[in-house]
Amino acid sequence: MKIVKTSIGRRSFIKSSALAGGGMMLGFSWLASCDMSSKKIKALPKQWYKINGFLKIGENGMATIMSPNPEIGQNIKTSMPMIVAEELDIDWDNVKVEQAPLNTTIFKRQIAGGSQSIRQGWDSLRMAGATARAMLIQAAAQTWNVSTDKITTSKGLLIHQPSGNKAGYGEMASIAAQIQVPNEIVLKDYKDFKIIGTSRKNVDGPDIVSGKPLFGLDYKTNNMLIAMIVHPPAFGMRLKSIDDSDALKMSGIKNIFKIKTHNDDYNLGSFDNNAFNELAVIVGNSTWEVIQAKKVLKVSWEIAPASKKEINSWGGRKVIVETPAGLESTDTHYSILENRSKTTKAKIVRKDGNPEAVFKNASKILERTYTCPFLAHNTMEPMNFFADVSENKALLVGPIQTPEAMEKSVSKRLGIPLKNIEIQMTRMGGGFGRRLYGHFLTEAAVISKEMKQPVKLIYSREDDMTQGTYRPSYHALYRAAFDNENNLIAFHVRAGGIPESPLAANRFPAGAIDHYLAEEWSENTNITVGAFRAPRSNFIAGAEQSFLDEISEFIKKDPIDFRLELLEKAEKNPVGKKNDYEASRYSEVLKLVKEKSKWSVNNSNIYRGTAAYFCHNSYVANVLDIKLIDGEPVIQKVYCAIDCGIVVNPDSAINLAQGGVVDGIGHAMYSAITFKDGSPQQNNFDKYRLIRHKEAPKKIEVHFIKSQVDPTGLGEPPFPPIIGALANALYKATGIRHYSQPFINELKTKKILG
Amino acid sequence: MPIYNLSINGSNQVIDSDSNTPLLWILRDNLNLNGTKYGCGIAQCGACTVHLNGVAVRSCQLPVSAIGSEKITTIEGLSENGDHPVQKAWLEHDVPQCGYCQSGQIMNASALLEANPNPTEEEIEIAMHGNICRCGTYTRIKAAIQSAANS
Numbered sequence: 072m073k074i075v076k077t078s079i080g081r082r083s084f085i086k087s088s089a090l091a092g093g094g095m096m097l098g099f100s101w102l103a104s105c106d107m108s109s110k111k112i113k114a115l116p117k118q119w120y121k122i123n124g125f126l127k128i129g130e131n132g133m134a135t136i137m138s139p140n141p142e143i144g145q146n147i148k149t150s151m152p153m154i155v156a157e158e159l160d161i162d163w164d165n166v167k168v169e170q171a172p173l174n175t176t177i178f179k180r181q182i183a184g185g186s187q188s189i190r191q192g193w194d195s196l197r198m199a200g201a202t203a204r205a206m207l208i209q210a211a212a213q214t215w216n217v218s219t220d221k222i223t224t225s226k227g228l229l230i231h232q233p234s235g236n237k238a239g240y241g242e243m244a245s246i247a248a249q250i251q252v253p254n255e256i257v258l259k260d261y262k263d264f265k266i267i268g269t270s271r272k273n274v275d276g277p278d279i280v281s282g283k284p285l286f287g288l289d290y291k292t293n294n295m296l297i298a299m300i301v302h303p304p305a306f307g308m309r310l311k312s313i314d315d316s317d318a319l320k321m322s323g324i325k326n327i328f329k330i331k332t333h334n335d336d337y338n339l340g341s342f343d344n345n346a347f348n349e350l351a352v353i354v355g356n357s358t359w360e361v362i363q364a365k366k367v368l369k370v371s372w373e374i375a376p377a378s379k380k381e382i383n384s385w386g387g388r389k390v391i392v393e394t395p396a397g398l399e400s401t402d403t404h405y406s407i408l409e410n411r412s413k414t415t416k417a418k419i420v421r422k423d424g425n426p427e428a429v430f431k432n433a434s435k436i437l438e439r440t441y442t443c444p445f446l447a448h449n450t451m452e453p454m455n456f457f458a459d460v461s462e463n464k465a466l467l468v469g470p471i472q473t474p475e476a477m478e479k480s481v482s483k484r485l486g487i488p489l490k491n492i493e494i495q496m497t498r499m500g501g502g503f504g505r506r507l508y509g510h511f512l513t514e515a516a517v518i519s520k521e522m523k524q525p526v527k528l529i530y531s532r533e534d535d536m537t538q539g540t541y542r543p544s545y546h547a548l549y550r551a552a553f554d555n556e557n558n559l560i561a562f563h564v565r566a567g568g569i570p571e572s573p574l575a576a577n578r579f580p581a582g583a584i585d586h587y588l589a590e591e592w593s594e595n596t597n598i599t600v601g602a603f604r605a606p607r608s609n610f611i612a613g614a615e616q617s618f619l620d621e622i623s624e625f626i627k628k629d630p631i632d633f634r635l636e637l638l639e640k641a642e643k644n645p646v647g648k649k650n651d652y653e654a655s656r657y658s659e660v661l662k663l664v665k666e667k668s669k670w671s672v673n674n675s676n677i678y679r680g681t682a683a684y685f686c687h688n689s690y691v692a693n694v695l696d697i698k699l700i701d702g703e704p705v706i707q708k709v710y711c712a713i714d715c716g717i718v719v720n721p722d723s724a725i726n727l728a729q730g731g732v733v734d735g736i737g738h739a740m741y742s743a744i745t746f747k748d749g750s751p752q753q754n755n756f757d758k759y760r761l762i763r764h765k766e767a768p769k770k771i772e773v774h775f776i777k778s779q780v781d782p783t784g785l786g787e788p789p790f791p792p793i794i795g796a797l798a799n800a801l802y803k804a805t806g807i808r809h810y811s812q813p814f815i816n817e818l819k820t821k822k823i824l825g
Numbered sequence: 826m827p828i829y830n831l832s833i834n835g836s837n838q839v840i841d842s843d844s845n846t847p848l849l850w851i852l853r854d855n856l857n858l859n860g861t862k863y864g865c866g867i868a869q870c871g872a873c874t875v876h877l878n879g880v881a882v883r884s885c886q887l888p889v890s891a892i893g894s895e896k897i898t899t900i901e902g903l904s905e906n907g908d909h910p911v912q913k914a915w916l917e918h919d920v921p922q923c924g925y926c927q928s929g930q931i932m933n934a935s936a937l938l939e940a941n942p943n944p945t946e947e948e949i950e951i952a953m954h955g956n957i958c959r960c961g962t963y964t965r966i967k968a969a970i971q972s973a974a975n976s
Binding site for chain 1: 826843846847850853854855857858859860861862863864865866867869870872899900901903904907912915916919920921922923924925926927928931946947949950951953954955956957958959960961962963964965966967
């Protein structure tokens, strides 16, 4: 039992009198008709009583729980309400879930990003449920004229043992809605959890499998027009002029014009990131008609000049972003990565001991470099948004990971106050970070304002894939120094990228090696980048874990035992003070994956690779098994051990981890965006290779550390380490070490199968 | 524009449309059948899969003028209450993450099982190869198809 003050998220309990039922009391005849057996309630209630911003209860005992955060496939629309329901102490079968509107006075951090929804929502979600439960108990105490301390709850029932009184939550809901929010509430002991830690099906599952319109692209209103954009064909170019003489005459076309997504005097925020501020727009009656006009519209482009802009970064920091002029190519990018890594004086981010001297006097040095290309997010649902903008009001509906930031941005662009802007979040056909950057929402609003009519802006796959906001291209140089007895005595990483460094200087193996140096550098580009599932970790983990594998081979140690030795040192005798991981938790996932994969048992037909990583507050270790079938490597099985604290919804968490494994393997193995003269060379799935069914592992086994630590993220952590495990297993199977993603380019065969 | 009489999910639909319009956009824009998804427009991702006389086809590449009297089934018409064995298996295995590709996956899988009620693992992989799941639910999709085959 844990008593907490209700101060966190106190605004969540501001009541809406309209929904509160106006103090209406229900007659006690309800007692007789109330279903006391906590079975599934089938009918919707006649009246909802809003207990707080997170939940309302109907007179029949059914509860509606709001899921505050955007749903991108991480299944928080199920797991966040599960946390509320746990503390409310209601039968999950009698819970309906609704997507909450954007309302940051009630809900905390309505963002899908950084694997933080559950971690940062945990306290306020529990409090919302526990507060409502306390208010229902108070309502029962008043009604029965007894004290609250002898009233217990179970599955939506209030029970007062001494008097024999019993009531369903529904009977007390109207009274509870009038009760003042308590100053303190009691949270459950973890051992008493009945919902958290049990697998509950995706609440949208039935609607998904029957094709209900859940996504932004499915949203429509009667008088809605379709809009599409034409953006420059290359980074480093901008719109010059449009000739609409032929396209405007085409069937169903209403208007063709240019827009500026933001005015020149606007200081962009970090989620306004966009390569192409000026666009050609075509608006028409139907999607196909607009697609046809898009083929006919003549647009001329010109070279864009270099620019220097001040950006209001996340957290209020002001950052100067320099965008060079010119048409960039992948060949040049790789020369830059290689040259800068060798010749530039990089910025020292962390230094322990005296690495320079130790390297100088080392008996042996192992040096390796790793690279990766730009990647497109390629959410299956392309960018789109619905906008209905009138004189002083805007309704915006669609897929967005950052509704709060975009509401502010669009408010400034339209000159409409925040209170007159409503953003509704639809289920998203994938996010992976792409929909943190909501230029498409602002574009839709500007187009609707121009048309004075509701519009839905749709990006074609080609528009989407060539628009930018890519995962950056990275480079990492690793060096390890050994003494004449093959002891690892110093470690050096110099990491950089276009346009950012992937370095995480205070992560393992920092803290485990006496002489350690971490440096970084970056090079500007006019190609826009954005957070991509596990930003930076999505590259550096695979590079680091491949290098550690090579070190363990070099000093003839088992790769898991070698990591465990380093972690033991980091735990017992850490170097430096800023190490950002818990070495004991890191070791435990390695030990768990070692046990579950039967790592110590030799099987001559299986080639195994291992890796482990910590990011977004969670620990993941992998073993990946490859078999050679007719000489071709086939991924048989992946073992995944995870410590993400308490697991709210286990089967759904397993699903997310399995997806992260497939996603990591797929991108490392097959995917790349390359450029020629500023122009992306892949614009659809015929040229951009994504992992497919038969390339996925045959089996993915996921194990969680049993934990009583508050939950941490799971959307991102399973992605980075699997890339190291893949590279290390491929080496065992084929004898080829992998240094440059996508790995398929380094293999003799192009036929890698799952 | 020409008029087309289409048989969609067992009912006759009269469509006034340009002859080249792909069935995908007829379903989504004209008929409000939004379960069929747009993913690539070039038959590379499978999100727009529907049945043409029971065979899986990519609706983004099927012009309205080529359909004639053939029978079209979309995800909305696969079963009356979302209880086709493949849909039930999808729920049993809690397959979807974002869910966007899943109606295409289900339509492709149900056509596969219609033609081959007991596919091997390899036959499933080959038949499903044209359907991309960006969230990586492939292992669950395969397990769900195997469950549906056994039911």
